[in-house]
Amino acid sequence: xxxxxxxxxxxxxxxxxxxxxxxxxxxxxxxxxxxxxxxxxxxxxxxxxxxxxxxxxxxxxxxxxxxxxxxxxxxxxxxxxxxxxxxxxxxxxxxxxxxxxxxxxxxxxxxxxxxxxxxxxxxxxxxxxxxxxxxxxxxxxxxxxxxxxxxxxxxxxxxxxxxxxxxxxxxxxxxxxxxxxxxxxxxxxxxxxxxxxxxxxxxxxxxxxxxxxxxxxxxxxxxxxxxxxxxxxxxxxxxxxxxxxxxxxxxxxxxxxxxx
Amino acid sequence: xxxxxxxxxxxxxxxxxxxxxxxxxxxxxxxxxxxxxxxxxxxxxxxxxxxxxxxxxxxxxxxxxxxxxxxxxxxxxxxxxxxxxxxxxxxxxxxxxxxxxxxxxxxxxxxxxxxxxxxxxxxxxxxxxxxxxxxxxxxxxxxxxxxxxx
Numbered sequence: 001x002x003x004x005x006x007x008x009x010x011x012x013x014x015x016x017x018x019x020x021x022x023x024x025x026x027x028x029x030x031x032x033x034x035x036x037x038x039x040x041x042x043x044x045x046x047x048x049x050x051x052x053x054x055x056x057x058x059x060x061x062x063x064x065x066x067x068x069x070x071x072x073x074x075x076x077x078x079x080x081x082x083x084x085x086x087x088x089x090x091x092x093x094x095x096x097x098x099x100x101x102x103x104x105x106x107x108x109x110x111x112x113x114x115x116x117x118x119x120x121x122x123x124x125x126x127x128x129x130x131x132x133x134x135x136x137x138x139x140x141x142x143x144x145x146x147x148x149x150x151x152x153x154x155x156x157x158x159x160x161x162x163x164x165x166x167x168x169x170x171x172x173x174x175x176x177x178x179x180x181x182x183x184x185x186x187x188x189x190x191x192x193x194x195x196x197x198x199x200x201x202x203x204x205x206x207x208x209x210x211x212x213x214x215x216x217x218x219x220x221x222x223x224x225x226x227x228x229x230x231x232x233x234x235x236x237x238x239x240x241x242x243x244x245x246x247x248x249x250x251x252x253x254x255x256x257x258x259x260x
Numbered sequence: 261x262x263x264x265x266x267x268x269x270x271x272x273x274x275x276x277x278x279x280x281x282x283x284x285x286x287x288x289x290x291x292x293x294x295x296x297x298x299x300x301x302x303x304x305x306x307x308x309x310x311x312x313x314x315x316x317x318x319x320x321x322x323x324x325x326x327x328x329x330x331x332x333x334x335x336x337x338x339x340x341x342x343x344x345x346x347x348x349x350x351x352x353x354x355x356x357x358x359x360x361x362x363x364x365x366x367x368x369x370x371x372x373x374x375x376x377x378x379x380x381x382x383x384x385x386x387x388x389x390x391x392x393x394x395x396x397x398x399x400x401x402x403x404x405x406x407x408x409x410x
Binding site: 078079080082084085086088089090092097115116117118119121122123124125195197198217218219 | 306307308312354355357358362364365368369370372373374386391394397398399400401408409410
């Protein structure tokens with residue numbers, strides 16, 4: 001039994017946000033106070049009340065044409081879930097992995113104390129879980145475990161009108177992903193599947209990973225790559241202490257850093 | 261003249277005596293030879309059939325005292341060389357993390373004040389490099405797990 005998986009075809013997403021709304025409705029989560037931060041993306045980030053968020057990022061393709069990259073961000077339900085291992089060090093029953101579906105589910109009754117300063121990025125390579133700062137409870141998508149029990153698909157998948165969101169047995173989803181990848185690669189050779197071996201939410205992207213926010217793939221250098229494009233890199237403490245001083249362009253320094 | 265010579269001699273004797281007493285109170289520092297490079301640590305048994313191994317170099321940690329990681333060395337009173345982490349932390353399951361025997365916990369637990377003593381690998385990296393440096397404190401595709409966690 002290999003459990004369940006999602007296949008998310010980003011080439012079909014129109015950012016209607018049906019999935020985002022369906023998630024809120026099924027989970028009965030309240031609306032958030034938001035503000036315009038210069039994007040149609042709303043709200044600005046995931047939170048303990050927004051478990052699913054369609055991210056909007058603008059970028060240019062190779063010809064310089066402006067493109068919009070839509071990225072419905074959610075928990076990937078990792079095969080080896082680091083958040084489970086990390087959070088269970090503090091409370092042994094904080095996170096469980098459902099043996100039938102493979103869903104990684106947080107125990108709603110577990111609350112970590114105020115002194116516990118774990119950040120989302122410390123427990124998740126995709127920066128997804130969020131902590132309710134008032135209660136100390138960590139939350140994220142649970143693959144609609146209650147709906148699966150009733151034989152339904154997750155709310156986001158049911159709501160998707162474009163065929164972006166697919167859900168089913170892992171083998172079937174991997175097969176579908178490979179098939180669709182081959183199809184897309186005919187016209188867009190850069191297309192790739194994001195970490196298909198590691199996660200149960202397999203994204204098909206047709207542009208570089210850093211075009212889709214910071215964590216489409218689990219890559220520690222992803223954020224740095226995006227920041228390096230935006231502004232010159234500062235001297236890091238580690239480089240300073242080890243006597244590696246950066247005088248060159250950010251691109252050169254990035255290469256030097258990789259050689260370590 | 262002889263008076264001055266006597267004072268000089270006394271001073272010299274005193275200096276010699278002091279230096280000898282310092283030498284006497286300072287025991288020979290213990291020398292240990294650590295296995296140096298590319299120590300592949302592969303104890304944690306995950307759910308996939310892939311390895312979750314980490315390459316550890318004593319060489320890149322030579323700025324630290326042995327006892328900072330081999331924290332039970334003090335009890336040995338210098339009688340034996342440092343032992344492998346796995347001799348005490350011998351529970352290699354990432355699912356059962358109770359008690360000190362958990363190997364995963366020994367490597368990953370970030371302790372927060374006021375109980376911030378005895379850092380793990382990840383705890384020390386977080387203090388040294390800051391949580392923002394995902395190459396050194398990150399999870400999948402960091403310097404520790406460059407091949408991802410799968």
